[in-house]
Amino acid sequence: MCDIAVTTTSQQAEATDFESRLVRALNESGLLLLTSIGHRTGLLEALAGQSPLTSPALAERSGLQERYVREWLGGMVAAEVVETDPESASYWLPDERAELLTDRGPVNLAVYAQFIPLLGSVEDDVVRCFHEGGGVPYSRYPRFQEVMASDSGQTVLPALFDAILPLAPGLIERLESGIRVLDCACGRGRALLAMAERFPSSRFVGYDLCEEAIGWAREQAERTGLTNLSFEVRDLSDFDVTATPGAFELVTTFDGIHDQAQPRRLLAGIHRTLVADGVYLVQDIHASSHHHLDRQHPLGAMLYAVSLSHCMTVSLAQGGEGLGTMWGRERALAYLEEAGFHDIRVHQLEHDIQNDYFVCRP
Numbered sequence: 099m100c101d102i103a104v105t106t107t108s109q110q111a112e113a114t115d116f117e118s119r120l121v122r123a124l125n126e127s128g129l130l131l132l133t134s135i136g137h138r139t140g141l142l143e144a145l146a147g148q149s150p151l152t153s154p155a156l157a158e159r160s161g162l163q164e165r166y167v168r169e170w171l172g173g174m175v176a177a178e179v180v181e182t183d184p185e186s187a188s189y190w191l192p193d194e195r196a197e198l199l200t201d202r203g204p205v206n207l208a209v210y211a212q213f214i215p216l217l218g219s220v221e222d223d224v225v226r227c228f229h230e231g232g233g234v235p236y237s238r239y240p241r242f243q244e245v246m247a248s249d250s251g252q253t254v255l256p257a258l259f260d261a262i263l264p265l266a267p268g269l270i271e272r273l274e275s276g277i278r279v280l281d282c283a284c285g286r287g288r289a290l291l292a293m294a295e296r297f298p299s300s301r302f303v304g305y306d307l308c309e310e311a312i313g314w315a316r317e318q319a320e321r322t323g324l325t326n327l328s329f330e331v332r333d334l335s336d337f338d339v340t341a342t343p344g345a346f347e348l349v350t351t352f353d354g355i356h357d358q359a360q361p362r363r364l365l366a367g368i369h370r371t372l373v374a375d376g377v378y379l380v381q382d383i384h385a386s387s388h389h390h391l392d393r394q395h396p397l398g399a400m401l402y403a404v405s406l407s408h409c410m411t412v413s414l415a416q417g418g419e420g421l422g423t424m425w426g427r428e429r430a431l432a433y434l435e436e437a438g439f440h441d442i443r444v445h446q447l448e449h450d451i452q453n454d455y456f457v458c459r460p
């Protein structure tokens with residue numbers, strides 16, 4: 099009897115903890131929606147570094163409707179992000195929070211909050227797929243490329259020259275002296291644009307399925323007057339047979355394998371298109387390939403949600419494998435070996451808890 103009573107008490111405690119956790123999660127999800135809106139409307143930037151502002155003053159400064167601004171401020175005060183003085187009806191964003199929620203600090207976490215509403219917008223489609231199969235096509239995510247480019251603008255761009263490219267010894271020197279570089283699934287091509295500017299003697303090519311992203315990249319290249327790079331709309335599902343053999347000294351993919359329709363065929367094509375002493379540099383999601391080992395993953399639940407609502411389903415929509423965001427390091431290594439890579443080194447970089455970096459040689 100005594101044992102049963104003890105068990106019951108601990109079960110009750112666990113239930114109470116779990117209930118509190120769910121209530122917290124509900125509340126924090128509200129904060130993410132408010133943060134995304136604050137980022138997109140410019141309210142967070144408008145508050146950063148300012149002395150206290152009233153709601154009408156903030157609305158005027160931001161060119162926004164005051165009633166909406168006031169409601170947003172109420173939510174951000176309730177979330178204990180924005181501070182308020184009831185006497186003067188004024189609001190401010192403390193500097194240490196502004197550092198994390200605007201472009202003032204090294205990482206703007208408000209950028210990532212956008213994924214919640216972006217992915218939530220296709221929930222009906224995803225639920226339908228649970229019943230009927232198939233997937234949700236890229237066309238259902240009008241803001242995906244924009245949000246993705248600001249995500250990789252934080253994980254790739256700031257670390258590209260000092261941390262990512264140096265993972266392959268001698269690569270910077272080769273880029274300086276002039277090599278041919280391909281970025282597969284380049285999205286808006288910001289990594290290529292940065293490299294093309296930095297290494298004028300090298301030539302750069304970007305392929306991606308998405309016309310909007312390639313259009314944006316081309317416009318940017320034209321605007322900056324760069325002539326050593328080009329972008330092409332290209333479906334990489336048959337790259338194993340369409341890739342030109344021995345055409346590049348360096349191939350990169352940034353978050354570009356796990357949502358492909360045919361990741362194995364793309365990897366085989368990358369192997370085929372590299373010269374014998376070439377380098378393939380891969381950034382892809384840090385995870386194990388096992389559910390039970392991802393319990394302690396700092397972003398595990400979030401990244402599985404991203405997978406269901408985007409990465410896995412866009413691949414299935416192309417009739418693809420549906421590998422998913424959390425395919426994990428073990429499976430990545432197996433796929434890379436199967437594609438023909440022999441010398442594979444895996445790295446984690448301090449600035450990026452979300453990704454692994456693989457340096458592979460044919």
Ligand SMILES: C[S@@+](CC[C@H](N)C(=O)[O-])C[C@H]1O[C@@H](n2cnc3c(N)ncnc32)[C@H](O)[C@@H]1O
Nearest residue numbers: 246250283284285306307308333334352353358
């Ligand atoms: C997660 S995004 C990464 C984009 C970019 N590398 C970055 O870091 O911002 C994955 C990219 O894969 C592209 N993609 C998906 N399926 C593709 C396919 N079959 N062929 C070529 N690109 C594809 C998408 O259009 C998207 O731009």
